[in-house]
Amino acid sequence: MSAPGLLRTERARLTALYGSLLLLAGGGLVALVYVLVGQGLYASVSGVVRTVSPAYRLPVPGETVDVGRSPEPARTMAPGETPTPEELKGYAFTQDLSDAVTDATRHRLLMYSLLALAVFAVLSIWLAWWMAGRVLRPVGVITETARRLSGENLHQRISLDAPPGELKELADTFDAMLGRMEHLVSAQRRFAANAAHELRTPLAVQRAAAEIGLAGEPSPQKVARIRERLIGVADSSEHLVESLLLLAVSQEGLEPGSTGPVDLAALAAAELAADPPHALTVVRTLAPLTVTGDRALLGHLVRNLLTNAVRHNRAGGRIVVETSSDGELAVSNTGPVIGPADVPRLLEPFRRRAERQHTAGEGAGLGLSIVAAIARAHGASLAAEANAEPEGGLTVRVRFPLPDGQGAVRGAPGSKIG
Known part of the structure; x- marks a missing residue:
């Protein structure tokens, strides 16, 4: 030098x-x-x-x-x-x-x-x-x-061997930041790989249907079946793309001027009335709850919670939807027993309780990750907890900050997602 x-x-x-x-x-x-x-x-x-x-x-x-x-x-x-x-x-x-x-x-x-x-x-x-x-x-x-450091060696740490002090605290803080960065990079890589896999599967189905199903001179009945199959795959792909776009929009946060008072109790009642669950018992306790946010995003939040509760339920099961005046929306269901260690993974994109079978109505595994992103965009807290046996299932509690004059916001309790 x-x-x-x-x-x-x-x-x-x-x-x-x-x-x-x-x-x-x-x-x-x-x-x-x-x-x-x-x-x-x-x-x-x-x-x-x-x-x-x-x-x-x-x-x-x-x-x-x-x-x-x-x-x-x-x-x-x-x-x-x-x-x-x-x-x-x-x-x-x-x-x-x-x-x-x-x-x-x-x-x-x-x-x-x-x-x-x-x-x-x-x-x-x-x-x-x-x-x-x-x-x-x-x-x-x-x-x-x-x-x-680079994307390949984020696992390295400083691990400074020094007596307690400001520089030791700085090194430990840097190590903690590296841990968070490693987790985010790993999550981003998993997201990219899973998104590529999810998008490649319907494309492969469409290609196979076109090349094999329509080869030669297929009968009108076969063409109709292939047509129906291609439309179903296209619908699934469209839903996946819309879910990815919604997740991206939610992670960007709320746009200025897009927020206003939203009655979550009325929103939940409207979603239940528009698409009532069949063969399931619905228990609703909808106390008045008005929060400040984007009505469209909050509608997706409620819709995804209800869809998740219906899709992962058991025959003759139950769904419980609750809103409370202290800022909490809770959706619980019955269903398969979930281990506590598996619950945090369900909030990650493309993560499911079981491997995907690529069956109709299965979903892409983005519902709860979209709910978490929308909750963060609104400054709300969300946590998940598995229900105890023998009911099984999950419960989700989302606690929103209340507008001024509606009471103090309490700390978010442990939420259950279903």
Whole structure:
């Protein structure tokens, strides 16, 4: 990396910041020591000099002074008496000596302090560079992992081995994001493969019917049967394409201006009246429930829930449709016993409880995934739970946020889908 590029790295910025702070602290410490030592240095040096050389101390009236360097005995200054010229000369010599020693000490202290500060600057910059590298190491690991990732190795994780902290939390969050991305990519691949398979099957049937059934000179009765078969396959393909388009529209969310008040209780009653289930007992408890949303999409949501409840029911079974004033729509049915582990898969596109048999009225396995997408588009929550034996079946509870003034929205309970 070039020098200009290196200076633009976070490590260089942190090094400059840490180094500047350490140098600032070191310079402040040197200045503080120099000022504090300098304030009392002259008094200390002067006291030492006077103690070592008493003759160079200026006498105070009434004080007995031992000249020390002279064979003369100590004398006592009388009040009002002035020092002799020799004593004044000794005092001046003491002053000059104290000043010289003080200046030399201050100069030596300053030189050593600046030298120590220079060494400290080098060490602080190296320490700041090393410390910045240690701090940013997890970021480098995250960057390298992100650079290696592609659609083929989303299973890789950072798994940062570090003590708890912000960077450890960042790495764990990145790992969790990779898990979600892996799940979404896998779901997208399954969706593409399943959609291709679902669309290829009717095309293959149509081709076989045209090539084999209409080969030669078929009778009018055979042509009628093939015609009916082709129309049925075309209807199935058209329904599949419409379901895929509806799923795509639901996943895009609601368009501005397309929402308004929708009475889900009336919508459910209308769907039941338009296509009443035959040979099934319908139990309805439809309390008033008005939500804000797209009426067409909510109609598909109710219709798919009811269709799913009828299609996967047993002979003489039961369907329960409920709406409540606290924002919940629930549809339950009786039917085959479903394991709890299989319930989440039923909300995925093209996922069924059993393998597809390609029989009439079987469906493409998109009903509940469309319901989930429409619920998400409306800010509603949906969950599924298998009914207990011996009834079996599923129950779906979709909880919608209520408009202002209709009560607080409670947390979504576990839903059962049927």
